[in-house]
Amino acid sequence: MWQLFQFPLCPFSRKVRLVLGEKGVAHELQRENPWERRDEFVDLNPAGETPVMVEPDRGVTLIGSQPICEYFDETVDKAQMIQGNAVARAEIRRLTEWFDQKLFAEVVAPLLNERMLKRVLHSQSPDTNVLRHAMRVANGHMDYFDYLLDHRRWLAGNSLSLADFTAAAHLSVIDYLGGLDWRGHQQTKDWYSVMKSRPCFRPLLGERMDGIVPPKHYDKVDF
Amino acid sequence: MWQLFQFPLCPFSRKVRLVLGEKGVAHELQRENPWERRDEFVDLNPAGETPVMVEPDRGVTLIGSQPICEYFDETVDKAQMIQGNAVARAEIRRLTEWFDQKLFAEVVAPLLNERMLKRVLHSQSPDTNVLRHAMRVANGHMDYFDYLLDHRRWLAGNSLSLADFTAAAHLSVIDYLGGLDWRGHQQTKDWYSVMKSRPCFRPLLGERMDGIVPPKHYDKVDF
Numbered sequence: 001m002w003q004l005f006q007f008p009l010c011p012f013s014r015k016v017r018l019v020l021g022e023k024g025v026a027h028e029l030q031r032e033n034p035w036e037r038r039d040e041f042v043d044l045n046p047a048g049e050t051p052v053m054v055e056p057d058r059g060v061t062l063i064g065s066q067p068i069c070e071y072f073d074e075t076v077d078k079a080q081m082i083q084g085n086a087v088a089r090a091e092i093r094r095l096t097e098w099f100d101q102k103l104f105a106e107v108v109a110p111l112l113n114e115r116m117l118k119r120v121l122h123s124q125s126p127d128t129n130v131l132r133h134a135m136r137v138a139n140g141h142m143d144y145f146d147y148l149l150d151h152r153r154w155l156a157g158n159s160l161s162l163a164d165f166t167a168a169a170h171l172s173v174i175d176y177l178g179g180l181d182w183r184g185h186q187q188t189k190d191w192y193s194v195m196k197s198r199p200c201f202r203p204l205l206g207e208r209m210d211g212i213v214p215p216k217h218y219d220k221v222d223f
Numbered sequence: 224m225w226q227l228f229q230f231p232l233c234p235f236s237r238k239v240r241l242v243l244g245e246k247g248v249a250h251e252l253q254r255e256n257p258w259e260r261r262d263e264f265v266d267l268n269p270a271g272e273t274p275v276m277v278e279p280d281r282g283v284t285l286i287g288s289q290p291i292c293e294y295f296d297e298t299v300d301k302a303q304m305i306q307g308n309a310v311a312r313a314e315i316r317r318l319t320e321w322f323d324q325k326l327f328a329e330v331v332a333p334l335l336n337e338r339m340l341k342r343v344l345h346s347q348s349p350d351t352n353v354l355r356h357a358m359r360v361a362n363g364h365m366d367y368f369d370y371l372l373d374h375r376r377w378l379a380g381n382s383l384s385l386a387d388f389t390a391a392a393h394l395s396v397i398d399y400l401g402g403l404d405w406r407g408h409q410q411t412k413d414w415y416s417v418m419k420s421r422p423c424f425r426p427l428l429g430e431r432m433d434g435i436v437p438p439k440h441y442d443k444v445d446f
Contacts, residue, residue, distance in 0.1 A: 046367070047325065060310055067316035074309045086297045087283055093290040101324070102270065144269070 002027040005041065005052040007034070008207045009116060009176060011108050012065035012100070013051040014169035019069050019162070021200025022079040027053070035117060066100065069162055081162035092156040095148075095163035103141050103170050110134045111177040116212060135179050142185045149187040168195040172204060176214040182223065189223075197221045225250040228264065228275040230257070231430045232339060232399060234331050235288035235323070236274040237392035242292050242385070244423025245302040250276070258340060289323065292385055304385035315379040318371075318386035326364050326393050333357045334400040339435060358402050365408045372410040391418040395427060399437040405446065412446075420444045 006013030053062040073081045114126035156163035205219035217223035229236030276285040296304045337349035379386035428442035440446035
């Protein structure tokens with residue numbers, strides 16, 4: 001069976017888990033804290049980052065959320081994630097990259113650093129200036145979500161796609177870490193409520209990261 | 224005809240140009256300095272980054288090097304870039320992402336900032352500590368290139384692929400900015416010499432960025 005190396009607040013692992021759930025790919029979770037730089041894990045992935053997927057019986061290793069999602073979209077027909085003609089597929093990949101790179105670097109990474117890594121590695125408190133700045137930037141990203149959803153049924157067009165699952169994965173981590181103010185973002189809120197109610201999302205929302213408590217609304221579909 | 228918005232030292236635009244050259248896709252270059260944040264360009268791409276491709280007659284806009292390369296690999300059969308079975312394709316995408324994200328963030332971006340943006344935007348000199356650090360990190364990346372080429376014919380496996388063109392695009396920018404010390408990296412040097420001798424590479428090597436002179440060996444196939 002496939003093994004997925006991940007930790008509960010890794011947005012890229014969440015993206016992969018949502019896709020595996022939609023496609024019905026059986027897998028086991030392997031807890032991996034990449035900041036510990038475990039030798040066996042760095043041997044698997046020289047970048048030392050989650051997610052990594054391994055199929056021991058077939059000797060296959062897949063590394064990185066986008067290569068993993070493209071792999072399962074090519075090999076499992078159910079719940080196509082990057083669909084439509086080549087132009088539609090380019091738009092899905094553009095937005096997926098926007099969330100994985102821009103939203104991650106500007107919001108998710110600083111929040112994870114302040115609220116998780118500083119605590120785990122140095123027993124330090126978060127820098128409230130960094131938190132406030134990340135929340136302001138998150139608000140700007142949610143304006144862009146609102147804009148897209150004003151013009152489209154789903155984030156990348158008429159179909160539910162990898163762009164929606166990727167965005168939801170990152171938003172769920174930001175929300176867990178208290179970085180979202182939902183007021184004034186009704187379109188995004190409605191869309192996220194639909195995403196949260198999908199069966200693939202439920203297991204994620206039930207998990208907790210050791211010592212970090214999410215806000216009360218975090219796992220509620222109506223929030 | 225396709226228009227490609229780019230500037231000479233943009234590694235992501237170079238990656239796209241190499242792929243277009245290999246595939247024989249006719250296109251016009253449009254010079255774009257993303258740091259000027261021209262309104263019409265930000266309207267095209269809200270991220271404000273190159274490369275962007277536009278086909279005015281068909282009303283098509285493609286944004287970002289990976290979505291663009293995937294698009295042309297799906298629509299133009301010649302010179303397949305992401306080829307082989309799904310596992311081989313995952314490995315090509317993993318390394319492409321490594322170069323586009325890790326190599327770019329750790330080496331290309333700081334060099335572009337110190338040697339190009341500081342000069343263009345603030346008429347400042349580069350910080351030699353940052354340059355030295357980027358060169359050390361570049362050396363570590365070249366060790367990884369050597370390792371891969373010790374075990375494989377091309378970077379991602381038995382076939383020339385998008386991973387090779389992506390790596391060559393980033394290396395060419397680092398080399399232009401004087402960030403590479405080729406001593407002790409014979410495998411990478413031999414591979415890069417082969418990449419440089421491909422017809423798609425020649426136009427890139429002949430171009431210059433206003434006011435920045437590359438080292439003498441930069442455009443030579445034997446260096």
